[in-house]
Amino acid sequence: MSNDTTTRSSTSTLQDVEQFLYRQADILDERRWEEWLGLFTDDGIYWMPASADQETGEGQPNIFWEDHYLMDMRIRRVEHPYAHSQKAGHRTSHVVSNVMIESESDDEIVATSRFHMVEYRLDEQRYFGGKYTHRFARMDAGLKIKLQRVDLANVEGPFEYVMQIWL
Amino acid sequence: MPLDQYNNLGSLVEPDRVHKACYADEQVFEKELENIFYKSWIYIGHESQVPNAGDYWTTWVGKERMILCRGENGDVNVLYNRCPHRGALICNNLNGNAPKAFRCPYHAWQFNMDGSLRNVPMKQGYEGVIDLTDPQLQMKRAERQETYRGFVFASLSEEGPSLEEWLGQGAKAAFDDICNRSPEGECEVVVNCFRIIQHSNWKIFLENQLDAVHPSITHHSTGDAAADMQRVYKEKTGDEPPMGYQFLADFTLPYEKWDSLDTIGHPYGHTLLAGYMGLRPRDPVTIAHEESLTAVHGEKRMDEILSTNVHHVLVYPCLSVQPPLQQLRAVRPLAANKTLTEIWHFRLKGAPEGIYDRSLAYYYHVNSPSTMVNADDLNNFRACQDGLTLEGGGDWVSFHRNYGQDPVENGITTSVTGMSKQPMRNMFAAWKEYMSA
Structure with a gap:
């Protein structure tokens, strides 16, 4: 069973990662932005490629490519009193599943998972799904995201409206 | 409201206001396709989108589905995406490569990239029945196709002005300004198309592009x-923040600044807005760019090129171009209340990589599916469309600001202030002409 990654990684690693992913989903759905930023290392990046076969986000078109500063700007923007387009009772619900540990070392874990997300806005519900690839740093304070890659199932679009919050 | 209730379509447009039916009425929309989108020139794509033989991209002209492709002889062609046999779409993907020939997925009729019939399986069934060299059995080419500096346009009308005549100085500036900024005089598309649906009429988008009151x-x-x-970036890092932040911060320039800009109305509805963003700072990237142009053209010409300061050029009815940031949005109307935008950006051949990074930053912040800019525009567009669809509450849309005050010279209107509704009036003057023809 050489492909059975869960037996190669320790059960506690898998549990740690699963709990992290569930908590991250909860933070997004409850819009706890300060906690969101705390999920990432200082140089952590949130990345949604613009195509399925993209190997890096640097210097290329992306749907999201955000460091700490850009994420901070997005938070300030959606919470701004004059962000009129964000007043529509925007709500999301994430489910994360199929968690697998791809690799593990003393200071790093790479894990993949699948997500489904529904978003409610202006009397309409949109549906997103895709794959997360998290590169975690193991730190004294627990896991932190160095790079989160989000591959949307419908990456080519067309998109009805745009995405204002990370998925 | 049925179309025949309007005396004629021209009566929907007055010099300083237009009737809501221009935006909300499906019959008016059908007439727009017929009179505007199937008669004028429509942007199809850039030659560099299809670099190799067999490469193709699909797109729309009104409700017609078109293919941009390159043949083995290097020619770029625009074809209707329809098999002459049973009518199936030949290219069902957004883009791809058809090695050697297009092959209909239904019965394997094969076509060369110029649309000519290459092969039909079990030909003997047609012997003595029809002539397989009959042009009727080819994939139909766009009625007309012309290219300006690498930008490919098609017209589905046999007749009308040539592309260059139709573009005129006003709209040619969009492509000249992009290409001239390259030391090689050419640009190259970055093969990524962001496609975003607007739940609103196509004209609302074009009008917003030149609306200097709203930003x-x-x-x-x-x-x-x-x-x-x-501020935070500077405090924490001690460095100058990346230019992307400035692109966004510029949206909150004071009213006076917006009011000081020019908008210029050209024939056929092409309209432009002068630039306001400081895209010529004294940083190493800009200086290297200047040097690369000076090496080819000398300093005077370099300065002329980089002093050209245009924010948006609208090529009516199909494009919004931002030359100094090398990007464009193609407008594909799908219904009176639904518009697809296809959003592209370009590299300047031979220019420093840092110039591309600027284009990419703008493409990300303003034009990507995570944009915090168009998010607000799209929200407004939809609110307009929903309001204009209502029966009650009034019938007209106001374009009164500075009406009668914009000076006209040789058919070109320069707005008296940046906030003048000159662009909307100019576009609707062209609309009325197209629709009354």
Whole structure:
């Protein structure tokens, strides 16, 4: 069973990662932005490629490519009193599943998972799904995201409206 | 409201106001396709989108589905995406490569990239029945196809002005300004198309592009957040923040600044807005760019090229181009209340990589599916469309601001202030002409 990654990684690693992913989903759905930023290392990046076969986000078109500063700007923007387009009772619900540990070392874990997300806005519900690839740093304070890659199932679009919050 | 209730379509447009049916009525929309989108020139794509033989991209002209492709002889062609046999779409993907020939997925009729019939399986069934060299059995080419500096346009009408005549100085500036900024005089598309649906009429988008009143209101939150982050970035790192923050912070320029800009109305509805963003700072990237142009053209010409300061050029009815940031949005109307935008950006051949990075930053912040700018615009467009669809509450849309005050010379209108509704009036004057023809 050489492909059975869960037996190669320790059960506690898998549990740690699963709990992290569930908590991250909860933070997004409850819009706890300060906690969101705390999920990432200082140089952590949130990345949604613009195509399925993209190997890096640097210097290329992306749907999201955000460091700490850009994420901070997005938070300030959606919470701004004059962000009129964000007043529509925007709500999301994430489910994360199929968690697998791809690799593990003393200071790093790479894990993949699948997500489904529904978003409610202006009397309409949109549906997103895709794959997360998290590169975690193991730190004294627990896991932190160095790079989160989000591959949307419908990456080519067309998109009805745009995405204002990370998925 | 049925179309025959309007005396004629021209009566929907007065010099300073237009009837809501222009935006909300499906019959008016059908007439727009017929009179505007199937008669004028429509942008199809850039030659560099299809670099190799067999490469293709699909797109729309009105409700017609078209293919941009390159043949083995290097020619770029625009074809209707329809098999002459049973009518199936030949290319069902957004883009791809058809090695050697297009092959219909239904019965394997094969076509060369110029649309000519290459092969039909079990030909003997047609012997003595029809002539397989009959042009009727080819994939139909667009009625007309012309290219300006690498930008490919098609017209589905046999007749009309040539592309260059139709573009005129006003709209040619869009492509000249992009290409001239390259030391090689050419640009190259980055093969990525962001496609975003607007739940609104196509004209609402074009009008908004040149509406200098809206940015500091509509984009207030994003401009503030970006200005905040410029401060935070500097405090934390001691470095100058990346230019992307400035692109966003610029949206909250004071009214006076917007009012001081020019908009210029050209024939056929092409309209432009002068630039306002400081895209010529004294940083190493800009200086290297200047040097690369000076090496080819000398300093005087370099300065002429980089002093050209245009923010948006609308090529009516199909494009919004931002030359100094090398990007464009193609407008594909799908219904009176639904518009697809296809959003592209370009590299300047031979220019420093840092110039591309600027284009990419703008493409990300303003034009990507995570944009914090168009998010607000799209919200407004939809609110307009929903309001204009209502039966009650009034019938007209106001374009009164500075009406009668914009000076006209040789058929070209220069707005008296940046906030003048000159662009809307100019576009609707062209609309009325097309629709009354």
